[in-house]
Amino acid sequence: ETGVTQTPRHLVMGMTNKKSLKCEQHLGHNAMYWYKQSAKKPLELMFVYNFKEQTENNSVPSRFSPECPNSSHLFLHLHTLQPEDSALYLCASSQVGSGDVNEQFFGPGTRLTVL
Amino acid sequence: GQNIDQPTEMTATEGAIVQINCTYQTSGFNGLFWYQQHAGEAPTFLSYNVLDGLEEKGRFSSFLSRSKGYSYLLLKELQMKDSASYLCAVMDSNYQLIWGAGTKLIIKP
Numbered sequence: 001e002t003g004v005t006q007t008p009r010h011l012v013m014g015m016t017n018k019k020s021l022k023c024e025q026h027l028g029h030n031a032m033y034w035y036k037q038s039a040k041k042p043l044e045l046m047f048v049y050n051f052k053e054q055t056e057n058n059s060v061p062s063r064f065s066p067e068c069p070n071s072s073h074l075f076l077h078l079h080t081l082q083p084e085d086s087a088l089y090l091c092a093s094s095q096v097g098s099g100d101v102n103e104q105f106f107g108p109g110t111r112l113t114v115l
Numbered sequence: 116g117q118n119i120d121q122p123t124e125m126t127a128t129e130g131a132i133v134q135i136n137c138t139y140q141t142s143g144f145n146g147l148f149w150y151q152q153h154a155g156e157a158p159t160f161l162s163y164n165v166l167d168g169l170e171e172k173g174r175f176s177s178f179l180s181r182s183k184g185y186s187y188l189l190l191k192e193l194q195m196k197d198s199a200s201y202l203c204a205v206m207d208s209n210y211q212l213i214w215g216a217g218t219k220l221i222i223k224p
Binding site: 004040041042043045048056090096101102103104105106107108109 | 119123146148156157158159160163202204206210211212213214215216217
């Protein structure tokens with residue numbers, strides 16, 4: 001148990017559907033992240049929230065929309081996705097600015113398939 | 116641009132030693148991380164190096180040379196459960212992690 005939970009674990013959706021991924025961290029961290037992991041590719045950072053403020057948006061298409069209502073919860077809203085968006089979506093959290101190692105703790109991921 | 120290179124796949128024998136290399140070119144450096152990821156699971160933190168030298172943690176050790184942009188993860192007394200992907204990541208000047216594609220380690224009996 002890493003202290004970061006994600007739901008759902010698996011999701012199959014059509015290109016016209018709207019769905020949301022949820023992430024919750026129980027570690028008291030102040031930063032949360034969304035990553036996309038495709039086979040044999042590096043983890044791609046999508047969004048970063050630091051103290052609930054979005055600090056990074058790495059050229060992610062607008063069909064992905066993040067929401068961070070508080071420092072423990074993070075959502076990724078999906079709409080009109082494309083088949084190439086099929087991947088494992090990982091949420092992570094870390095404590096930024098403490099002077100410590102600042103390693104990121106990952107959730108188990110949501111395996112997304114777009115038909 | 117920023118780049119992290121590591122071998123795609125390695126094979127080793129149970130009980131042996133394996134070294135997984137990682138080279139990097141990043142804008143700034145605030146530490147290098149190694150993560151382990153079993154198939155279908157989340158990456159889990161293994162080690163962190165910010166100063167040159169060797170960090171030992173049980174059967175796993177990690178080495179860093181900042182001047183060479185180079186790190187390695189050394190796994191000793193390999194066990195079947197060590198079969199996984201090993202991800203190298205560098206924290207850049209913006210404190211963001213830049214990730215390698217991972218090295219899939221296959222352990223044979």
